[in-house]
Amino acid sequence: MTTKCSQLSLIIPVYNSSDQITLVVSRAVQVLEKLARDFEIILVNDASKDESRLVIENLAGGDYRVRAVNLGRNAGQHNALLCGIRLARYSTCITMDDDLQFVPEDIPLLIEKLEQGFDVVYGSPKEQKHGALRNAASNVIKLTLKKLIGAEIATHISPFRAFRTKLRDAFTEAQGQFTLIDVLLSWGTSRFAYVLVSHSERIYGSSNYTFSKLVLCAVNLITGFTTIPLRIAAINGALCISLGVLLLCYVFICYVSNGGSVPGFPFLASVIIIFSGAQLFALGIIGEYLGRMYERNLSRPSYFIESVVESRSESDVYVDCSVPSGTTRNNSTEMVLDVNRSTLDNVLP
Structure with missing residues (x-):
């Protein structure tokens, strides 16, 4: 078990996961309270079609360490992650999915490896709990990433990762529909590592990454980041x-x-x-x-933030900071509004 670190930002893209996101956050909070002196959990709702928005807003209202970010349109998993990374306040970022196939209890393993001098650490599953076609498509993507990144670590890439937040400075100008976080991270460092972690069966629903979507992802990866x-x-x-x-x-x-x-x-x-x-x-x-x-x-933004919901402290009011009609907020001019009880009269009309 690693010693207690200072500051962590956990980023979770949320899509149609109203059934399990409360459990994910609950388990993550239990781990982070023991692991970090300060932490935040950023839940990025990627225009879910179920009740995910309501659920994460309630979570943000009940815990000042949770922020609910709602995107105006479905931007895709990696663009949602990019949004969360740019909103992160703390020096270390952790990303994980909302399906509990990778579990929060393994976060200390990533942090312990990161503190050994690496900039990016992946949680590589000991055994993948996917179907044969899904695993085959994932392997194609990993082999392509191996060519792009130029390191053996690419074969161990997963959505469960920890990295230093300062790496985002290497891709401040990155925008567009086709985004891949792992390639963007490779623009800022070559110090990658991995640790073996558990990988469980999905508890709720089915994966949104079908074989055809993974093939499309591979095509986008090849044509979007290589010649x-x-x-x-x-x-x-x-x-x-x-x-x-x-x-x-x-x-x-x-x-x-x-x-x-x-x-x-x-x-x-x-x-x-x-x-x-x-x-x-x-x-x-x-x-x-x-x-x-x-x-x-076209200068199309990678994502559009419709609202950010958070409370500043345990005693402060819960405020929905919606973007006014007719305004836009792109990925280079984002602002997050923190409103507490003492400033409401100055902020709201």
């Missing part, structure tokens, strides 16, 4: 040129030896299909990158 597909397209073009040269040699040899051209429609059709397919493949890759450029030129 590997463009290189593959270039290699594919070179191979097609080589194949074309070989076919030309074959046609020339047949013409010299047989005194005529190569007969047969199937041969001609197969050649056209090969080269047309290669061209369409390259155009598809280029189109993906053009789409990424278009999205970024």
Whole structure:
């Protein structure tokens, strides 16, 4: 068990988890009270369709160490995490899912490893409790991350992580729909580590990450943070040129030896299909990158904060700090309003 540390920010993205989020927070509070002198729990509601918003707002009203952040639209897990990271007040951040597959009781293991001089520590499951297709898709993503980060640690990446909050300074300008926290963290450090932790079956509901969503995540990862597909397209073009040269040699040899051209429609059709397919493949890759450029030129924020609900201390009033109609708050100009009983008259009309 690690010694009591100073300040921790626990960030939990919340999506359709009204049934279990109270239990998650309760167990997290019990762990953090023993582990840290000061801590906060930031619950980022990613536009849930159930009663999650009401539940986390009630949690924030009952405990001044809990903040409920409501996003105006569904931004995705990593963008919700990015929002929480930018709102964190303390020097160490911890992220975990809301499904209790990774448990708060393992947080001390992450902190103990982090205090050994690392900047990012992952909780790597001893055994994953997912289906075969889900595990296969996760492994593809991890192998891609291994190429991006350039470290063996990528094979141990998980949503259960602890890192130094100062790393967010490396991605202050990051925005857009396609975000991956692990890549952003690699922009600020190369000191990664992992510890083995337990991984349980889901208690409530089913995972929102289906096989198709994980495949889409892998595609976004590859096209959003690397130029590997463009290189593959270039290699594919070179191979097609080589194949074309070989076919030309074959046609020339047949013409010299047989005194005529190569007969047969199937041969001609197969050649056209090969080269047309290669061209369409390259155009598809280029189109993906053009789409990424278009999205970024729109300056679309990674998320939109609709409201932040918190109380400043145990005796202070619980206030819903909603964003007024017609205003926007993007990820570079966020402000969180703390309102206590003594300042209500000065803040509210």
